[in-house]
Amino acid sequence: MQRGSDRLNVHRDDEMKHELRGLLRSGHPTRTEEWHDPEPAADDDPEVWAGPVAPGQVGASLETVRLELARHLGRHAFPAGAGELARALRRRNAPGALIDAVAGQSRSHRYENVQQLAEALVA
Template sequence: MERGNSKHGAVLDEQMAQEVRGIFRGPAGSRADESHTPEPAGEDQPQVTVAPNGDFGRGIPNGVGSAQGEAFSRFGSFLGRTAFPGDRSALDASARAMNAPDEVLRRIAALPGDRTFENAAEAWRASEGGTA
């Protein structure tokens, strides 16, 4: 018996069909499953936030989309997660491993050598006062 497709076997054809099945058929029912909705924090628990300091950087002069916000984003993108918490030498090693540009390396060199930084925002504020 001749099959119409001679490139794949039956098992591979079924796997490929499974991969695209979701594109052609939506989920059964258009409502989200209620059990996947996170519950709010309890009365005795702190509110959960994605911005630890309560500041997303939006709506302030040097926030997201501003020149300083873009410079901070560029600075943070060359610091690996494994560099934190770390001191100036750890941040410098991480930035050099990620081929950071000179402006980022200059900011890191301006950091105090005796301080440990918990995240990129702390390092940014400590480097030249957080100014571009």
């Protein structure tokens, strides 16, 4: 069903798809300006690109766990207990392993900031 809001007709749309098919399947950047392409990861970047960092994982240092927590929790989440922080992580769609690690902490302890929480998770 045509609504009449298309700028191009069906034939021109199919023609444009055919013209772009090779570029999109080539695996190469399709932009003419190099500055449009995303930058590769630097050597000193944390390895978050390999997947979510969870406490207890190999290579999960204090810095990477703190970075992952800070990505999902803001300053307004603190001070809070483990249950409150786990709920905040769930609301922000954090990785399940990170939520489970936070939820497994002592319910009686309150964390003042991300640093305290990260130290408790890595210890």
